[in-house]
Amino acid sequence: MNSVEYGTSLPPLSTVTFDERGLKLWPFLLSAEKAASCSTSTQDNLVGSRVLGYFLIDFWDHSKLSLGHTPYVRLCDEIASCIGMTSAPIEPDEETRILHDNLWQLGLMYRNYVMRLFRHESSRSQSPWSDNPPPSFEQHRENILMAIRQGSRSKSDSRGIALIRDGYKCMLCGYIDGTSLNRYAEVQDIPGFSCDTQVAYLFSGLAQHKDGVSLDTLNSCVIDMEVNAILGGDANDPQNILTMEYSLYNMFDRFWYWLEEVVDMPNTYDVVVSPASSDVFNRSGTRPPSRVTFMVDERCLVECKQQNILPPALPHPKLIALRASCARVAHLSGAAEQIDNMYRELEETDVLSEDGTSASLLGLLLGLHRNRAIMEGGAY
Secondary structure (H helix, E strand, O other), rough: OOOOOOOOOOOOOOHHOOOOOHHHHHHHHHHHHHHHHHHOOHHHHHHHHHHHHHHHHHHHHHHOOOOOHHHHHHHHHHHHHHHHOOOOOOOHHHHHHHHHHHHHHHHHHHHHHHHHHOOOOOOOOOOOOOOOOOHHHHHHHHHHHHHHOOOOHHHHHHHHHHHHOOOEEEEOOOOOEEEHHOOHHHHHOOOOOOOOOEEOOOOHHHHHHOOOOOOHHHHOOHHHHHHHHHOOOOOOHHEEEEEHHHHHHHHHHHOOOEEEEEOOOOOEEEEEOOOHHHHHHHHOOOOOEEEEEEOOHHHHHHHHHHHOOOOOOOOOOHHHHHHHHHHHHHHHHHHHHHHHHHHHHHHOOOOOOOOOOOOOHHHHHHHHHHHHHHHOOOOO
């Protein structure tokens, strides 16, 4: 038997609140989960069943907000294509085994996509500052405004664009970027504490980078389609990045917390902490308020208006909603725990315990590690 079972069981049909179509699909997901729970060989199929089920719940529950109805409808289409909607779940036979396998594979595709977001940022983001003597503050801002005008999407330019958009502050805690504070007297006039800031990606370049990634991550899922409709594969779009204090960035990267939009309050979000991480989060030296509002810095707005250019966009509400969905599902399904355990074992011992994790997940992890090294320009 497996030494650990990941995630929380899917709720029974009597407690879910889908529309008619979702209610018809749900028994098939419960049947796939039950079959996977009886397996003694791998936890993958159980996690895949739960990832699929909890995404369906999450997409439905948040369909009236920025997430919209499309993700729920598309996921229903994908589930229906797996089962054909020809009959209700029946006793195990070849047809049922094929049906379950189709659902497991779809769920694992979503788990693997989530894994491309989870614990992605292995190193700190590239600084917008070079080793050369810094330009004057006015020249520094003029260079960034030029990058905005030209639509630059380089990693260093996007960091600088985010800094002036966010007033050289972490978007969550409001602490001032320490490097900028050290370089420019004008930034020293801004009141408040200082910190080390980083660029936090809602959907990293790796999550959108498919070359060389193994297994079924080569397929597109609903989330992938929604993200690409906004970013077009451009991770350095200002809509996809937040200036964030380093410890908050690190916890955000691990899905310890996420942002949930507040109804009828544009660009305003509640900071929601995973119950499993609440003690660590609450003991952190840097904690954001429970609710944050994003806005473009006033000086940036004035300078963009003077130069007749559009100011940098704030993080896109739909991208924030999609990432929040991934975080919630990762915890409920057990995907976060499964992936985190494997990362930890690889980092600490280079040996995997026999907890029912398949070799396919290991292969995917190694593929992601390889791609991360390539994208960062390093060896692996």
